[in-house]
Amino acid sequence: MKVDLNLFTVFDAIYREGNITAAAKYLNLSQPAVSHALARLRESFDDPLFCRQGNKMQPTPIANNVIGDVQAALQQLQTTLAKSKQFDASTSNKHCAISLHSSLEALYLPSLMNRVAEQAPLMTLACTRVKRTELESKLASGDIALAVDVLLSVSSSVKHTCLAKDELVVVAAKNNNIGSILNKETYLAHQHLLVSSRFSGPGIEDFELGRLGLQRKVALRCQHFFSACRIVANSDMLLTLPKSSATLFSKILPLDIYPLPVPLPDIDVHLYWHENVDKEPANKWLRNKMLLVANEK
Numbered sequence: 001m002k003v004d005l006n007l008f009t010v011f012d013a014i015y016r017e018g019n020i021t022a023a024a025k026y027l028n029l030s031q032p033a034v035s036h037a038l039a040r041l042r043e044s045f046d047d048p049l050f051c052r053q054g055n056k057m058q059p060t061p062i063a064n065n066v067i068g069d070v071q072a073a074l075q076q077l078q079t080t081l082a083k084s085k086q087f088d089a090s091t092s093n094k095h096c097a098i099s100l101h102s103s104l105e106a107l108y109l110p111s112l113m114n115r116v117a118e119q120a121p122l123m124t125l126a127c128t129r130v131k132r133t134e135l136e137s138k139l140a141s142g143d144i145a146l147a148v149d150v151l152l153s154v155s156s157s158v159k160h161t162c163l164a165k166d167e168l169v170v171v172a173a174k175n176n177n178i179g180s181i182l183n184k185e186t187y188l189a190h191q192h193l194l195v196s197s198r199f200s201g202p203g204i205e206d207f208e209l210g211r212l213g214l215q216r217k218v219a220l221r222c223q224h225f226f227s228a229c230r231i232v233a234n235s236d237m238l239l240t241l242p243k244s245s246a247t248l249f250s251k252i253l254p255l256d257i258y259p260l261p262v263p264l265p266d267i268d269v270h271l272y273w274h275e276n277v278d279k280e281p282a283n284k285w286l287r288n289k290m291l292l293v294a295n296e297k
Contacts (some may be wrong), residue, residue, distance in 0.1 A: 005077075008070050010037040011049070015067050018056045087281030089120035094282050096123070099130040099138065099147035103195065103225050104269065107244055108148065111293040120285075129197075139274040145283055146290065147272040160272045163294040166242040167266050168205060173233050174254040182258035184214075190238045191219035193228045205240045208264045229253050242267055269294075 013023035014034070024034040042049055045066075050057035059067070100109065109127055116123055130138045130147065136158055138144045148163065170187065172178055178186055194203045199221070202210070209216060222228050225241055229249040232239045246257050271290055277283040 004040070007037050007041050007044070008074060010034055011041055011063075012067070012070055012074060014038065014050055014057055015059055015063065018058075020057060087285050089123070089285055091122065092120055092282065093122040093124075094120075095126070096145040096282070096286055097126040097128055097143065099135065099144045099149070100127050101149050102129060102197070102223065103242065103245055104148055106226065107248060108290070108293055111296060112289060115289045115293065119289075135272065136274075139272065140276065142274075142277075145273065145277065145286060148290070149270065149272065151268040151270050152272075154272065157275050158272055159275055159278055160270045161291075162268055163271050163291065164244070164269045165266050166244050166269060168240055168260045168264050169243045169246050170258045170260055171229060171232055171239050171241065171246050171250065171255045172258065173235065174256050176236065176256065178256075178258070182261050184261040187238065187261045188214060188216055190236065191217050193231060193237055193239045194218045194221045195223065195225050195228050195239070195241065196221055197223055203240075204267075205260075205264060209262065212262060214262065225249065229255060 010023065010027065010029075013026050014020060017023045017026055020034050020038070021031055024031045027034065038050070045062060047062045048060055049063045050059055052058075105127060113125065116125060128144070130144055132149065132152060135147055135149070135152065136154060139147065139158055151162075154160065170182055172182070194206075196203055203218075206216070206218075219237065220231065222231075225239075225245050226249060228239050228241075230253060231237065233253045233255055240260065243257070246255070249255060250257055271287065271294075273283060273287060
């Protein structure tokens, strides 16, 4: 038998107030609404529950028998509701998966993990890479809590905000023969690396170069910017990548950074989450940490 749980708040109010009018005022309901709820309760319990004696509604023995359980259950529901709106990072053992573009993992993950380890020592993270065609479904199902990627076309159920704007630059080995300025002719004359998870197809820079009627020579494709930078540091090849990543890798590898000699648009990096967890405290906490990390860059 299905019973409307809202009826038990009416039961409790009548028991406490001892009067239908007072119960209606306490619940901010009309008196007929409370009377209707009481009639449904009586039908469910097959008992009058309350009998009128003057201006008071006196509980029957059955009402007295169940009121303790009803009040305890209502209190438990209130406690559960309160907990759902709270998040204590210091004691949470929540596990969260984040889809992070490989080019951004080295940039964001160390700082994010430092914050999590300091403020939420029991929380665990998993960093993965979800296909862009599966992004919405993975966010909706909760398989991933957040995603960080370039600006994508998503439905209104996926919320997002801009984490950062990055420009494309070029890295070359230190002590190269390019000089202080990398011009378009030199850029196009060199062999290039392309970082991509796909076996074939142009990169974003190739699309934009094509719009300008230009084409470069891609001699090698690989999956990660760090390995690409290591190759560049020991060759005459060039690599086009976001400035934030170039700056990071140039601190540990012998690389020179040059402005891109052709006008290409900046890259917008966005943080994505599903509307289902927009107000969920743990997700809000993690989103805030990611935003703080991005603001430090």
